[in-house]
Amino acid sequence: MTSPINTIIEQRISANLFDPTKALSAAQIKELVRLATCAPTAFNFQNWKFIAVQSTEAKERLKAVSYGQQKIVDAAVTFIVCGTLEAHKTLAKALKPSVDAGVLDQAICDSWVAMAAGGHENNPESQRDEAIRSASMGAMTLMLAAQGMGLVTGPMIGFVPADVSREFKLSANDIPAMLVAVGYAAPGNWPQKPRLPVDDVLTIV
Amino acid sequence: MTSPINTIIEQRISANLFDPTKALSAAQIKELVRLATCAPTAFNFQNWKFIAVQSTEAKERLKAVSYGQQKIVDAAVTFIVCGTLEAHKTLAKALKPSVDAGVLDQAICDSWVAMAAGGHENNPESQRDEAIRSASMGAMTLMLAAQGMGLVTGPMIGFVPADVSREFKLSANDIPAMLVAVGYAAPGNWPQKPRLPVDDVLTIV
Numbered sequence: 001m002t003s004p005i006n007t008i009i010e011q012r013i014s015a016n017l018f019d020p021t022k023a024l025s026a027a028q029i030k031e032l033v034r035l036a037t038c039a040p041t042a043f044n045f046q047n048w049k050f051i052a053v054q055s056t057e058a059k060e061r062l063k064a065v066s067y068g069q070q071k072i073v074d075a076a077v078t079f080i081v082c083g084t085l086e087a088h089k090t091l092a093k094a095l096k097p098s099v100d101a102g103v104l105d106q107a108i109c110d111s112w113v114a115m116a117a118g119g120h121e122n123n124p125e126s127q128r129d130e131a132i133r134s135a136s137m138g139a140m141t142l143m144l145a146a147q148g149m150g151l152v153t154g155p156m157i158g159f160v161p162a163d164v165s166r167e168f169k170l171s172a173n174d175i176p177a178m179l180v181a182v183g184y185a186a187p188g189n190w191p192q193k194p195r196l197p198v199d200d201v202l203t204i205v
Numbered sequence: 206m207t208s209p210i211n212t213i214i215e216q217r218i219s220a221n222l223f224d225p226t227k228a229l230s231a232a233q234i235k236e237l238v239r240l241a242t243c244a245p246t247a248f249n250f251q252n253w254k255f256i257a258v259q260s261t262e263a264k265e266r267l268k269a270v271s272y273g274q275q276k277i278v279d280a281a282v283t284f285i286v287c288g289t290l291e292a293h294k295t296l297a298k299a300l301k302p303s304v305d306a307g308v309l310d311q312a313i314c315d316s317w318v319a320m321a322a323g324g325h326e327n328n329p330e331s332q333r334d335e336a337i338r339s340a341s342m343g344a345m346t347l348m349l350a351a352q353g354m355g356l357v358t359g360p361m362i363g364f365v366p367a368d369v370s371r372e373f374k375l376s377a378n379d380i381p382a383m384l385v386a387v388g389y390a391a392p393g394n395w396p397q398k399p400r401l402p403v404d405d406v407l408t409i410v
Contacts, residue, residue, distance in 0.1 A: 008210050009243045026409060033407045038214045039344030042362045043353075044398050047373055052408045058410040094390065097399035104398070129337050130362075136341035140244060141214055144349060148210030157247045168410070173276060177338065192376045193249050193309070194302035195242045202238045202255045204231060205263040205373070 008147045010192065015152035018074040024182065028078055028149075029054070032182065036081075036142035041134040043112045044061040044093045046088035048138050051080040051168055058168075065163035066179065071154050076183035078156075079140045080164060083131025085173040086123075088116040127176065135177035146182050152189070154181035213352045214347045215397065220357040223279040229388065233354075234259070234282055236394055237387065241347035242251040246339040251299045253291035253343050256285040263373075270368035271384065276359050281388035283361075285369060286344045288336025290329075290378040293321040333380065340382035351387050357394070359386035 005013070033050045041047060053062045054077045063072040063082070072078045084090070091113050098104040120127050143153040156179040164176045207218070255311045258267045259282045266286070268277040277283045289295070296318050303309040325332050344386060348358040361384040369381045 003210075005208075005210055005213050005349055006240055006276075007349060009240050010242065010324075012245075014245050029409060030403050030407065034403045035211055035214050037403065037406060038217065038397065040217075040219050040348070040360050046406065048406060052409040053406060054409055095398075097401060101399045103395060129382075132334050132337040133341045133362075135340045137345040140342040140345040141349070143245070144210055144346070145214060155245050158340075177334075185272060190308060192243065193300075194306045195239075196251055196299060196302060198235050198239045198242065201242060201251065201253060202235065202257060203232060203258055204257040205314055 003148070008144055012143060012147045013152060013189055013192050015154045015181070015185055015189045016071055017189050018071055018076070018131055018152070018154070018181065018183040019186045020171070022076040022184040024054075024076040032142050032145055035145035036138045039137040039141040041137070042130060043091055043116050044094060044098065045087040045091055045134060046118070046131065047084040047090070047131060047134050047173055051082070051196060053078045053080060061167045062164070062179075065167055066156065066159035069156060069158060071181045074186070075154065075181035078179050078181045079139070079142065080168060080176050081135045081178045081180055082141070082170060082174040083133070083135035083177045085127045085131055085175060086120070087127065087130055088113065088120040091116050116185040120199070131175045132177050134177070139178050139180050142180060151182055152185040155179070156181065207352070213349055217348060217352045218394055218397050220359045220386070220394045221276055221358070221362055222394050223276055223281070223357070223386065223388040224391045225279040227281055227389040229259070229281040237347050237350055240350035241343045242404060243340040244346040246342070247335060248321050248322070249299055249303065250292040250335065250339060252289040252295070252336060253338045254287040254289060254379055256287070258283045258285060266372045267330055267369070270372055271361065271364035274361060274363060276386045277384070279388070279391070280359065280386035283384050283386040284344070284347065285373060285381050285384045286340045286347070286385055287337070287375060287379040287384045290332045290336055290380060291325070292332065292335055293318065295327045296321050299310035336380045337382050340380070344383050344385050347385060356387055357390040360384070361386065361392055
């Protein structure tokens with residue numbers, strides 16, 4: 001029994017309350033990240049990293065640098081979703097599976113690497129935009145995949161980036177873009193909050 | 206017959222080739238944006254705008270500032286997905302539907318507006334990150350919703366932001382984060398390109 005995608009999109013909530021007794025297996029965590037990485041990235045950069053914070057010790061460290069948010073310890077796992085800077089430097093590696101599979105030929109791969117370098121070298125704003133964009137699309141896909149598995153998710157921007165980077169030994173190129181708590185709902189969560197009318201945010205030209 | 210969400214995620218492609226003979230109705234465009242805006246945003250900012258470029262005239266103008274990408278004219282519609290700066294200034298309006306529905310009380314709404322202002326005022330990097338993050342999550346949700354309707358999508362970062370802003374009269378606060386072409390597939394598109402192994406991008410702690 002599967003829900004149509006529009007039902008999953010409509011029923012997703014930003015959960016604050018998680019059942020602290022229920023865990024996720026490593027296999028479930030890997031499956032969530034596998035699906036998250038099906039999201040698109042410019043040039044197929046795949047310029048993201050996912051830190052799955054699951055142990056009691058690591059949850060406490062993350063909570064301490066995230067304004068004490070209780071859902072980090074109650075949820076089965078909280079992902080630190082990072083986008084990475086200087087993505088043009090790792091693009092050849094990111095495209096290798098496509099070349100190996102015969103989807104892209106080496107000449108296209110080389111031309112993309114050159115184009116990406118041209119756009120990103122010496123352009124910190126483009127690099128950061130790309131990091132935030134890729135991480136956000138990956139996180140969104142992860143949240144919908146989780147919803148489809150009967151889980152709930154809680155996205156968070158309430159954390160101190162420099163402290164998260166230090167505690168979890170992120171490299172200088174790894175930008176923590178968002179935290180996403182994932183687990184089983186406890187009672188009492190808000191529903192999805194109402195949105196502005198579509199006509200307030202859409203123009204057709 | 207609906208596909209499970211993981212199938213939709215796995216089958217989504219970044220399409221380059223669209224059937225230029227097939228259009229989308231205004232109702233279909235509105236439904237795509239309604240679903241896109243079910244995506245979460247920090248504080249429920251809803252700091253996004255969607256410009257649906259559908260007329261022949263507007264498509265030609267967008268193509269001209271997007272390195273001549275043909276899919277912009279071939280696709281039924283291309284969305285300019287914008288994130289907006291200074292989201293804290295419009296948060297009270299964005300939360301009004303939640304207050305009116307009784308989901309949030311006015312005191313919580315007021316406290317969120319104060320918190321958001323504290324984090325975003327005089328902080329252009331946070332504002333820009335938030336704009337890119339919200340627009341990217343909205344765009345990702347739109348792409349999956351479209352896939353669920355039997356459509357294909359082509360996300361693009363290949364455009365000149367200042368020229369797009371001028372041509373489509375965006376305000377200084379509207380940051381075009383991504384273009385998303387939407388329509389019906391023509392033959393010959395790439396499959397979803399292979400990804401790096403999950404263990405390359407995931408750490409469990």
